[in-house]
Amino acid sequence: MPKNGNKPKNDTKKSRNIAIGAGVAVAAVLLGVASYTATKPDDSATGTVKEEAAGAAPSTGQQPGVYPELEKLARRDAKDPLAQGRADAPVVMVEYADFKCGFCGKFARDTEPGLVKKYVDEGTLRIEWRNFPIFGEDSERAARGAWAAGKQGRFWQFHEAAYADGSKEKGFGDDRLKELAKEAGVKDVERFAEDADSDAAKAAVKKDQEEAYGLGATSTPSFVINGRPISGAQPDEVFHQAIEAAAQTAKGAPSGKGGAK
Numbered sequence: 437m438p439k440n441g442n443k444p445k446n447d448t449k450k451s452r453n454i455a456i457g458a459g460v461a462v463a464a465v466l467l468g469v470a471s472y473t474a475t476k477p478d479d480s481a482t483g484t485v486k487e488e489a490a491g492a493a494p495s496t497g498q499q500p501g502v503y504p505e506l507e508k509l510a511r512r513d514a515k516d517p518l519a520q521g522r523a524d525a526p527v528v529m530v531e532y533a534d535f536k537c538g539f540c541g542k543f544a545r546d547t548e549p550g551l552v553k554k555y556v557d558e559g560t561l562r563i564e565w566r567n568f569p570i571f572g573e574d575s576e577r578a579a580r581g582a583w584a585a586g587k588q589g590r591f592w593q594f595h596e597a598a599y600a601d602g603s604k605e606k607g608f609g610d611d612r613l614k615e616l617a618k619e620a621g622v623k624d625v626e627r628f629a630e631d632a633d634s635d636a637a638k639a640a641v642k643k644d645q646e647e648a649y650g651l652g653a654t655s656t657p658s659f660v661i662n663g664r665p666i667s668g669a670q671p672d673e674v675f676h677q678a679i680e681a682a683a684q685t686a687k688g689a690p691s692g693k694g695g696a697k
Contacts, residue, residue, distance in 0.1 A: 440539050441539050441656060441668035441669065442534070442538060442540070442570075442656050444570035444654075444655075499664070499685060501665075502664045502682075502685075504663055505663070507663040509530050510562075510662075512524070516564065517586035517587065517589060518564070518565040518582070518586050518591050520552065520556055520562070521559075521563055525562035526682070527560055527661065527679050528561075529561060529564070529660070529661045529675075530659065530660045531565050531657060532566045532644070532648040532658040533566075533568055533658075534569050534579070534656045535578035535608065536574055537571070537656040537657065539656065539657060539669040540599070540656050540669070541603075541604060544596070544599035545600075545601070546669075546672075547672050565582075565595070566644040567582060567641045567645065568653065568658070569645060570655075574609075575608070577610070577613060578598060578608035579641045579645075580638065581613040581617065581628075583632070583637045583641060584629075584632035585620055585622055585628065587628075588624065588628065590620045590622045593619075593620035593621050594617065594620040594622070597619040597620050598616055603616075610629065613628075613629070653667075657669060661678045661682055662682035663682075664681075664682065
């Protein structure tokens with residue numbers, strides 16, 4: 437794995453036997469062989485993307501490193517409060533991250549805003565967040581808090597506040613979550629607290645978490661861009677190249693899930 441991703445201190449959950457859909461099960465096999473294929477800039481001056489997983493399974497996609505089975509991870513739910521961008525955008529980036537993860541914070545502060553401005557705002561990219569808490573109870577509480585903020589339409593504002601410089605060092609206790617909710621503009625903080633502690637919040641976080649473990653992801657942040665897995669807070673150009681390549685491929689794809697409209 438590249439050095440720009442965080443791994444959990446306690447990784448016993450990785451051995452969970454997770455039941456997942458047939459299509460994603462195939463992807464899990466692919467990723468198991470590929471050791472969750474990561475990409476990074478080439479050492480040459482061109483900065484082209486290359487794969488770094490030794491012994492990776494041959495790609496079955498139209499581009500090297502692209503797995504069509506992984507495209508099915510995109511939910512494309514227009515009402516999903518943990519997503520931004522058009523539901524029918526030609527490119528979907530699924531992001532698995534933890535609010536206690538330093539590299540996730542780096543990506544959120546340094547890279548993601550540029551992707552939103554360049555690709556989301558003009559309709560090319562959709563970003564779908566998946567809560568992937570791997571650093572214990574504090575991570576779990578933050579994930580549930582983010583979900584609760586989403587219930588009031590303030591997920592991305594909570595996301596920004598939680599990933600601000602120095603935020604994770606303050607922890608994510610109940611009182612701290614309420615502070616973040618207020619900072620994010622959540623109107624009903626008491627309802628927020630109730631939602632964050634609800635069975636629905638726990639179930640939603642568990643669903644995302646098990647999806648990530650089922651794919652073989654062992655560190656955060658991890659991403660899938662139209663079937664291309666990327667691991668770690670890679671340099672901006674890695675994401676730009678992956679998004680633009682996916683958009684170009686989507687132009688020739690039939691209408692429907694994963695294709696340009």
